[in-house]
Amino acid sequence: MxxxxxxxxxxxxxxxxxxxxxxxxxxxxxxxxxxxxxxxxxxxxxxxxxxxxxxxxxxxxxxxxxxxxxxxxxxxFPKDVAENGISIVMGTIEGDIHDLGKNIVIYFLRSTGFRVYDLGVDVPPEKFVVTLNQTGSRVLGICVLLTFCIGSIKKVVKLLEEAGMRDRVKVVIGGYPVNQQVKDYTGADYYANDLVKAMEIFRGIASELGARAVVG
Structure with a gap:
């Protein structure tokens, strides 16, 4: 029931x-x-x-x-959580203005020690790359709900490659339409379409990158 x-x-x-x-x-x-x-x-x-x-x-x-x-x-949510040393650039891809799922993930990331740079919605591929460069972040989260915007995610990954940044940046995509096929098409490292899986992925990345604190 x-x-x-x-x-x-x-x-x-x-x-x-x-x-x-x-x-x-x-x-x-x-x-x-x-x-x-x-x-x-x-x-x-x-x-x-x-x-x-x-x-x-x-x-x-x-x-x-x-x-x-x-x-x-x-x-x-926990307050005054010590940052774990991992920063994430996150936003909804260009052409898409949905932000509810993104905002929920950000709430939980911040409450477990991540520093998140929220770029908002309708974010051009170039802005993701520029912000990663400016902040030194090694993790990128891209949200999408509209299937016709998926091609712009592929463009972000291509720009990272052209900038020589792809090897050091973990790309996580999320939203209702994402699946293994979309991950493979865009060239992303991980995908999640539910909060639990998203948090597991970011915790795993934090562990891999050597977070300073245990991420609960």
Whole structure:
């Protein structure tokens, strides 16, 4: 049987969703678990939209509810976490203005010791490369939701190669449309389309690069 929180999110029941989130976070449920359940609910909304059951306004509503969820759980993230020495440049690729998934990942990265340079949305390939050069970051996270923007990710990787930076930069791509095929096409090192996998990847990279602190 589907979890009550997943069901409330899928049914776009904002009042019930936020009440359940408040109840669970106060009861000690981890922020990560709560976000994953809400994300499952959003995925159901997306499926209903593709089936013609929901409309565009419903998709927008699900994102707004999700933002409300983040507002509730953000104060429960660890504060004043010592940085682990790993910095990440992150943004949504050019042509795409979706940022909810990106922002959620950034919340969790910062709360576990990563320094994140958030470039926002609709980021040109050249800007990723320039920022990596300016910050000295060795990790790049690129978010995408719209499939027609995937080609721009391939361009980022090509620019890194042309700049002689590809060998030292780990490229992680994320978003609903990404999979092994997209990773291979773009030339990225890793892909993730859920928060748990994304965090595992960044923790692994931190370990590989010799983070100064244990990343929880």
């Amino acid at each position: 589907e979890d009550e929180l997943v069901r409330a999110m899928a049914n776009l029941d904002e009042e019930k969703t936020l009440a359940l989130v408040t109840e669970r976070i106060k009861a000690g449920t981890s922020a990560l678990e709560i976000v994953e359940k809400c994300k499952r609910g959003v995925e159901i909304v997306g499926k209903r939209y593709s089936e013609g059951v929901y409309y565009l306004s419903d998709l927008i509503m699900s994102e707004e509810i999700f933002r409300g969820v983040i507002e509730i759980i953000e104060p429960y």
